[in-house]
Amino acid sequence: MNSIKQRAQALKRWILTQNTTIDATDARRSGQVATLLMMVFGVAMAFGMTPGVSLQTVPLTPVVEDMTANPGTVTPTPGTFIQQDQVRSGDTLAALLFRMGVSDQAALDFIATDSKARVIYQHMAPGKPIRVEHAANGDLVSLRFPYGDKGTLVVSRTLSGFTSSLVGEGDLHRVIQANGTIHSSLFAAADNAGIPDSVTRQLTRLFSTDIDFHNDLRSGDTFSVVYEATQNDFDQVVPGRILAAEFVNKGVTIRRVYYESAEGGGDYYTPEGHGSKASFLRSPIEFSRITSGFSAARFHPILKTWRAHKGIDLAAPKGTPIVAVANATVTYAGWRNGYGNMIELHHANGIDTVYGHLSAFAGGLHAGEKIHQGDLIGYVGMTGWATGPHLHYEFKINGVQHDPLGPEVPRFASTNLTGHARAQFLSATAPYLRQLDAVRGSAIARFE
Ligand SMILES: [Zn+2]
Structure with missing residues (x-):
């Protein structure tokens, strides 16, 4: 995981690395020190920070590359800027790049005509992230753009012009856990817990044979959820399926866990192995x-x-x-x-x-x-x-x-797992239920 702390350490390492290449006693190189400082502050300024803000308080995540991760990522050369932004409604590629400090007609011409690079135009939906490295004069050094599940499109400057390539990043799979307590509404509680809407919707569907969410929710109800997600090269976390969840409604605890049986495909069960989809929605x-x-x-x-x-x-x-x-x-x-x-x-x-x-x-x-x-x-x-x-x-x-x-x-009547199938179910789902216990335990500890 690329936490801000790790990234700050990465930046520190990077600055140290740069400093070792610059001999401060060498008067001829003092200009490079100035360039480096300008660059560091340039990164801060790119964020809309006021000059003079301590470097420690600069939010690093969206702009500064973590040099320790992703061998495919761009290594900044001294005097260049790395910046990440996203496509806004109505953006042209030229406008988007210009906003990020790129002013490079040759690069635009290459992207418009190169068979691989021009897919950027077809995929410029609002919200899509884009990352560029550019020189102080606006020249594009490299550009990274997510290309669906195919990976990341990379455009790089070469000695003679530009080149394009598609890099498969291998999304990072994660399991995320969260819990919330309802005070006003379920969605407010989910927002507080940082749970994405797609997971909250799964949660309500999962329990909707037991709970009428329109009428049954009470202040003090709690929920815990363990779900899978993928994190891509742009640090976008894309939520996936709920693996286990718990809802405590009016003091009654209901739990569900996801299981893919050998025969029947994936479905949700009670922790004891009873099928949970068999009744009517409330x-x-x-x-x-x-x-x-x-x-x-x-x-x-x-x-x-x-x-x-x-x-x-x-x-x-x-x-x-x-x-x-x-x-x-x-x-x-x-x-x-x-x-x-x-x-x-x-x-x-x-x-x-x-x-x-x-x-x-x-x-x-x-x-x-x-x-x-x-x-x-x-x-x-x-x-x-x-x-x-x-x-x-x-x-x-x-x-x-x-x-x-x-x-x-x-x-x-539910489809209940029995015998060997149930034994397999119990061992396969135990880790998720333990995770549910853990997130629930931490929640109880926090509120005591
Ligand atoms: Zn009626």
Whole structure:
């Protein structure tokens, strides 16, 4: 891991190395010392720091190369600047490079015509990082640009012009752990814990057969998560799959761990080896940053008209994704009076679910289609007899409507691991569960 401390040490080592090559008693070389100092302060200035700021306080990570890592990285030559920035909306390559201190028409001409280098133009999406090394006069020395999963595109100055190459970096795989305590909202707690949104979304999906995230969360609930990630050459950490997670909701602890069995592919299980996807989601409305900010009171099922229309009405902003609460076959997707745009799903054990007033259907959804739990089926709207955007949701057992959160709702039989398969599961998942214990333990220690 390239911590700031390690990078600061790397910079120190680098400065020491440079100093040993400069004999301070050699008057002819004093100019080089000045160049070196200018360069170091130039790096600081490039950050928008005011002159005179102590070097120790300069944030080093985005600009200064760690000389000890990545043999493929550029070695700065004295008098050159290394800078990292990212593509902004509306950037041209010339504008982006100019912002980083590069003013080099020959380099732009090379990138525009070289068969490898010109892919930069096709991949200049906002947010993409780019790193350059340039001379004080604006000449490009080298440029590094991420090229999808193919590696890093490198353009380098040669004696006669420029050359381009594709360097496979071999992304660094990491396992990250984090934990949070809910005070206001789940997303606020996740932000505090530094957990990326993609992981938070996985977390809510993972526990959504046990927890109705719209209604069940309480202040003081805690969660811990162990997830995999990759770190690329530009220090971008790309989050991946949750390996293990724990949620303590209203004092009840629920744990899940990921396991790839020899036969069945990867899935989530309880620590004891019970399959965890077998029941119904507690809510068909996807929990998100947007709906989490939506008043919990407005999500509360409206039950007073239960007899009249035998469903529950879940208010949510127009366009909120609706997902299938369990594996199903689509039996109807179209217009029906009163319901407006309506979907009916048929599940196992004589259960059907109905979704009304949709603004739109998921692309391609049609009767006869087989879908999985959590699949997007449509979007909240107010078509048909509706006075505001909400989802009309019915849960039917053998044709009779029931409260979808009521005790009559069956828990499907889970796919449980037994015998040898279970033994393999227990040994394979033990390290992740230990990690979960560790992150949880540290959280408890911190709050005591
Ligand atoms: Zn209704």
